[in-house]
Amino acid sequence: MEAIWAFIQQHIDIFYIVILSIFLGIEVISRVPSVLHTPLMSGANAIHGVVIIGAIIVMGKAEPGNYVALILGFLAVILGTLNVVGGFVVTDRMLEMFKQKKK
Amino acid sequence: MQDSLLSIIYLVGSVTFIIGLKMLSAPTTARKGNLVAAAGMALAVFGTIFLYREGDTRLHNYGWIFSALVIGSVVGVLAAKKVKMTAMPEMVSMFNGMGGACAGLISIIEFNHMQHAGGAASVGMLLTIVLGLIIGSVSFAGSIIAWGKLNGKIKDKSFSGQHIFNLLILGVIVVIAAVLVGQFVPNLQTTLFYVLTALALVYGILFVLPIGGADMPVVISLLNSFTGVAAACGGFLYNNPVMLTGGILVGSAGTILTILMCKAMNRSLKNVLIGSFGGGSGSSAGGGAQQQGNYKEISINDTAVLLAYANKVMIVPGYGLAVAQAQHVCHELESLLEERGVEVKYAIHPVAGRMPGHMNVLLAEADVSYDKLLEMEQANSEFATTDAVLILGANDVVNPAAKTDPGSPIYGMPILEVEKAKAVIVNKRSMKPGYAGIENELFFQPKTSMLFGDAKQVLQQLATEIKQV
Numbered sequence: 001m002e003a004i005w006a007f008i009q010q011h012i013d014i015f016y017i018v019i020l021s022i023f024l025g026i027e028v029i030s031r032v033p034s035v036l037h038t039p040l041m042s043g044a045n046a047i048h049g050v051v052i053i054g055a056i057i058v059m060g061k062a063e064p065g066n067y068v069a070l071i072l073g074f075l076a077v078i079l080g081t082l083n084v085v086g087g088f089v090v091t092d093r094m095l096e097m098f099k100q101k102k103k
Numbered sequence: 104m105q106d107s108l109l110s111i112i113y114l115v116g117s118v119t120f121i122i123g124l125k126m127l128s129a130p131t132t133a134r135k136g137n138l139v140a141a142a143g144m145a146l147a148v149f150g151t152i153f154l155y156r157e158g159d160t161r162l163h164n165y166g167w168i169f170s171a172l173v174i175g176s177v178v179g180v181l182a183a184k185k186v187k188m189t190a191m192p193e194m195v196s197m198f199n200g201m202g203g204a205c206a207g208l209i210s211i212i213e214f215n216h217m218q219h220a221g222g223a224a225s226v227g228m229l230l231t232i233v234l235g236l237i238i239g240s241v242s243f244a245g246s247i248i249a250w251g252k253l254n255g256k257i258k259d260k261s262f263s264g265q266h267i268f269n270l271l272i273l274g275v276i277v278v279i280a281a282v283l284v285g286q287f288v289p290n291l292q293t294t295l296f297y298v299l300t301a302l303a304l305v306y307g308i309l310f311v312l313p314i315g316g317a318d319m320p321v322v323i324s325l326l327n328s329f330t331g332v333a334a335a336c337g338g339f340l341y342n343n344p345v346m347l348t349g350g351i352l353v354g355s356a357g358t359i360l361t362i363l364m365c366k367a368m369n370r371s372l373k374n375v376l377i378g379s380f381g382g383g384s385g386s387s388a389g390g391g392a393q394q395q396g397n398y399k400e401i402s403i404n405d406t407a408v409l410l411a412y413a414n415k416v417m418i419v420p421g422y423g424l425a426v427a428q429a430q431h432v433c434h435e436l437e438s439l440l441e442e443r444g445v446e447v448k449y450a451i452h453p454v455a456g457r458m459p460g461h462m463n464v465l466l467a468e469a470d471v472s473y474d475k476l477l478e479m480e481q482a483n484s485e486f487a488t489t490d491a492v493l494i495l496g497a498n499d500v501v502n503p504a505a506k507t508d509p510g511s512p513i514y515g516m517p518i519l520e521v522e523k524a525k526a527v528i529v530n531k532r533s534m535k536p537g538y539a540g541i542e543n544e545l546f547f548q549p550k551t552s553m554l555f556g557d558a559k560q561v562l563q564q565l566a567t568e569i570k571q572v
Contacts, residue, residue: 003225004226004227007225007230010227011342014338014339014342014347017348017351018347018351021347021348021351021352022351022354023355024121024352024355025124025352025353025354025355025356025357025359026355026356028124028125028128028356029128029356029360030359030363031128032128032363033128033130034363034460035130035451035460035463035478036127036129036130036133036460037360037363037364037460038191038192038195038460038463038464039127039133039137039460039464040124041195041323041324041327041360042191043123043127043136043137043140044327044356044357045195045198045199045202045327045330046137046140046198047120047123047124047331047349047352047353048199048331048334048349048350048353048354049198049205049334050116050120050144050147050345050346050349051205051330051333051337051350052205053147053148053337053341053346054205054209054337054338054341054343054346055208056151056155056162056168057155057162057341057343058209058213059164059167059168059171060152060155060164060165060168061157061216062164062212064163064164068215069212069215069216070164073167073208074170074171075171077168077171077172078171078174078175079201079202079204079205079208080175080201080202081176081179082175082182082201083179083198083201083202084148084175084179085175085176085179085180085183086180086182086183087198088137088140088141089179089184090183090186090191090194090195090198091127091137092134092137092141094191094464094467095133095134096134097464097468
């Protein structure tokens with residue numbers, strides 16, 4: 001219990017970020033026309049690909065001899081990249097179609 | 104200096120995510136918004152690679168990192184470029200699963216690292232690692248099942264008492280996680296950790312497996328927000344603000360999006376997640392009991408004449424259109440009719456297809472003009488002045504039972520009130536009920552005529568006929 005309190009104390013700024021982000025996310029999304037639900041979901045999907053940064057850090061910290069960490073990290077970076085790159089490209093493809101016939 | 108540069112890069116990254124999401128929610132700025140977020144992501148990724156340092160040590164293993172980045176990018180771009188518009192939902196689900204798996208793997212590596220480092224682990228660290236593992240694994244397994252369901256590889260499956268069984272697994276997961284984080288049995292930490300991983304994967308599978316295919320969009324959206332939270336756990340772990348803001352933003356936005364989707368179907372999230380159990384048998388019993396009245400068929404010729412001499416035609420697209428890849432022929436038919444002076448519009452139900460907005464994307468691909476697509480309320484007010492409604496592979500979204508039959512599983516869902524129009528033509532492949540598995544009395548109404556066949560073939564034939572009328 002003590003440890004948890006200490007943890008919250010130490011990271012109080014993070015808790016602020018979390019809470020503000022939650023409200024921000026709700027605020028940003030709630031006025032979306034249903035037309036854009038699919039592209040939006042896809043765009044959000046690409047954004048949570050930020051996990052890739054964690055994967056890069058893990059990979060970059062792994063000692064050269066630690067093959068388990070290297071292989072798993074390698075895999076994690078690939079999967080994260082797939083999420084990010086694929087996500088943004090798919091979203092762009094969807095939205096590109098909205099554009100061209102707009103006139 | 105480098106540290107503060109990286110902090111600023113992260114700050115810029117977080118801001119681009121917020122602006123990107125904001126811009127994504129308006130049609131005119133959406134595409135730019137996506138690019139803004141992508142640029143922020145690239146900045147954050149390369150900033151991390153070159154500037155990140157822990158104490159005085161920089162990251163190494165650049166060879167591994169870059170080859171993984173290249174492999175991921177090439178495969179990702181190819182997959183995203185090659186996927187058909189109709190398969191978009193399952194592609195999103197697949198990418199989401201990759202993100203979840205990535206979060207899970209990070210947790211596994213960090214846990215191993217911690218075990219090797221020895222000494223007492225901080226509770227906070229352990230908690231975020233375990234949370235990231237559970238949420239990431241559930242999201243990964245669930246997304247893969249959702250992907251399989253949408254492309255028809257996996258059928259709906261449930262066994263009696265599965266609901267309780269699922270809750271039981273979830274309970275066990277919580278207990279093991281608590282033991283693990285509290286470090287009550289220090290010798291068993293590693294074993295418990297892998298048991299937990301396995302259970303989380305099993306839970307992800309069992310969680311999605313019984314949910315009907317029609318509800319997959321809601322599930323994908325929910326899993327999407329799960330992955331967001333898993334990413335945010337990583338942000339906690341590394342004290343990394345972009346991961347944190349990005350993850351939480353997606354977590355909360357995804358949750359809201361999920362709720363919006365449920366609202367469009369007039370169901371609660373609980374109902375979607377739990378209602379599927381047993382709901383299948385109940386609804387089919389109800390459907391079977393309903394009158395199997397007579398329906399009348401209409402020929403291609405007659406349909407062509409009817410449409411060609413109408414003043415106003417409303418097209419109601421559904422999943423059938425997507426499956427048949429008929430969007431281009433549909434646009435061709437629309438142009439032919441317009442040339443003859445017929446006013447053609449599309450009535451888009453918010454949940455038509457397998458994802459909200461699915462139909463819009465599909466029709467946009469075929470160059471159908473944006474202002475021809477009417478949202479539900481607008482369409483409903485125009486049906487009364489419509490001469491002919493052409494329903495292409497849509498079923499549940501035009502089922503009057505949603506308004507009239509309180510016993511129906513879709514009762515209360517807002518529908519397109521096509522029966523207000525003078526004539527209704529329904530194109531379906533057969534009389535089989537739609538995704539919700541219920542009979543549609545619209546098909547037996549005197550105004551309605553059935554035009555059986557694959558949407559694409561039927562539309563092609565219709566187009567040829569109309570040219571000759």
